[in-house]
Amino acid sequence: MSRTTTYAVIHLDAIRHNVQQVRLAAPHSKIMAVIKANAYGHGLLRVAQELKGFVDGFAVARVQEGVRLRKAGFQQKILVLEGFTERDELQNLADYDLDVSLHSRHQLDILQQQIKSKKIGVWIKIDTGMNRLGFKAHEVHDIYEQLMLCDAVKKPLNFMTHFANADDKNDSKTIQQIALFKDLTANYEGEKSIANSAGILAWQDSQTDWVRAGIMLYGISPFPDSTGVALNLKPLMSLHSRLIAVRDISAGETVGYSGTWTSPNATKLGVVAIGYGDGYPRYARIGTPVLVNGERVPLVGRVSMDMITVDLGLHSHAKAGDNVTLWGENLPIEEIALYANTIPYTLVCGITPRVEIVESESVI
Numbered sequence: 001m002s003r004t005t006t007y008a009v010i011h012l013d014a015i016r017h018n019v020q021q022v023r024l025a026a027p028h029s030k031i032m033a034v035i036k037a038n039a040y041g042h043g044l045l046r047v048a049q050e051l052k053g054f055v056d057g058f059a060v061a062r063v064q065e066g067v068r069l070r071k072a073g074f075q076q077k078i079l080v081l082e083g084f085t086e087r088d089e090l091q092n093l094a095d096y097d098l099d100v101s102l103h104s105r106h107q108l109d110i111l112q113q114q115i116k117s118k119k120i121g122v123w124i125k126i127d128t129g130m131n132r133l134g135f136k137a138h139e140v141h142d143i144y145e146q147l148m149l150c151d152a153v154k155k156p157l158n159f160m161t162h163f164a165n166a167d168d169k170n171d172s173k174t175i176q177q178i179a180l181f182k183d184l185t186a187n188y189e190g191e192k193s194i195a196n197s198a199g200i201l202a203w204q205d206s207q208t209d210w211v212r213a214g215i216m217l218y219g220i221s222p223f224p225d226s227t228g229v230a231l232n233l234k235p236l237m238s239l240h241s242r243l244i245a246v247r248d249i250s251a252g253e254t255v256g257y258s259g260t261w262t263s264p265n266a267t268k269l270g271v272v273a274i275g276y277g278d279g280y281p282r283y284a285r286i287g288t289p290v291l292v293n294g295e296r297v298p299l300v301g302r303v304s305m306d307m308i309t310v311d312l313g314l315h316s317h318a319k320a321g322d323n324v325t326l327w328g329e330n331l332p333i334e335e336i337a338l339y340a341n342t343i344p345y346t347l348v349c350g351i352t353p354r355v356e357i358v359e360s361e362s363v364i
């Protein structure tokens with residue numbers, strides 16, 4: 001393994017396993033791999049390369065992410081989920097053959113002024129309840145008719161929507177969103193896409209022509225009450241560092257900024273070379289589990305920029321240089337997210353450039 005202090009291992013085999021799980025869960029749909037935000041922190045081109053033989057398309061958030069994929073030679077369908085905002089982005093969409101999500105009249109105006117352009121693939125985004133982007137039910141037909149008249153738009157037109165609460169398996173809002181979308185699009189010929197990872201795993205009716213798999217490809221559960229491992233997914237990323245010091249402290253001493261933790265007894269304190277400057281969550285609570293030489297110990301005191309402190313216990317034999325895992329095998333990222341009052345999406349996206357990325361073929 002690497003000699004570097006603080007590193008994330010990307011377990012490349014895991015992504016092939018996970019994409020098989022998407023296939024098994026949604027056998028009749030084409031798969032769009034969602035690789036926005038640097039593939040959720042795992043590396044855009046690295047992940048695209050691993051996936052390219054196994055998926056039917058890619059989805060990114062921004063035009064520039066799509067351009068980067070095309071420049072690297074990827075030829076699959078690429079959908080830009082946020083679409084475009086400025087007229088000058090259309091040139092890139094056309095030149096690099098990127099599909100766009102169309103969610104506003106502002107975008108329609110820009111397209112309508114485009115006369116002699118290469119044609120762009122368009123997905124009409126319908127707002128079925130998320131209330132973030134998209135057209136309301138009563139607008140859909142009008143938008144469709146206007147787009148059909150646009151020279152710059154490929155036909156047929158496609159349709160998509162996005163879930164608000166699909167990670168809650170008991171929330172009937174998802175059933176309503178699916179029903180509204182199907183009702184609004186039943187009479188149009190283009191392709192349809194509803195499901196994100198939670199849809200793929202929990203809402204079979206949302207599996208239409210295309211599914212958009214994000215978090216599950218990275219081996220992480222979309223549900224707050226389960227882990228990727230429990231869903232037969234394999235985590236793609238594990239995060240590691242080392243102990244840089246082991247110190248004796250007495251009962252009653254406080255540790256770290258603001259002295260938020262007072263040691264109840266004499267113990268050994270481990271100092272680990274990772275902090276929020278690496279993307280370890282600043283708000284991880286006292287008690288958040290950390291693995292030192294494979295054993296669970298609790299985080300104590302505040303997370304600082306470059307270090308965290310853990311209570312090794314009075315009888316620990318751990319020493320400077322020993323291995324530390326922040327999430328990965330035997331320490332699900334979903335558990336860390338709960339301790340840090342966040343979701344695992346933010347943890348993987350938040351890894352900073354200081355953390356060295358080490359690729360591994362072996363699955364954890």
Ligand SMILES: *Cc1c(COP(=O)(O)O)cnc(C)c1O
Nearest residue numbers: 034081162196197212213214215
């Ligand atoms: C991010 C995103 C997805 C993927 O969601 P996951 O929960 O990661 O599977 C799908 N569709 C849209 C529109 C998105 O923005």
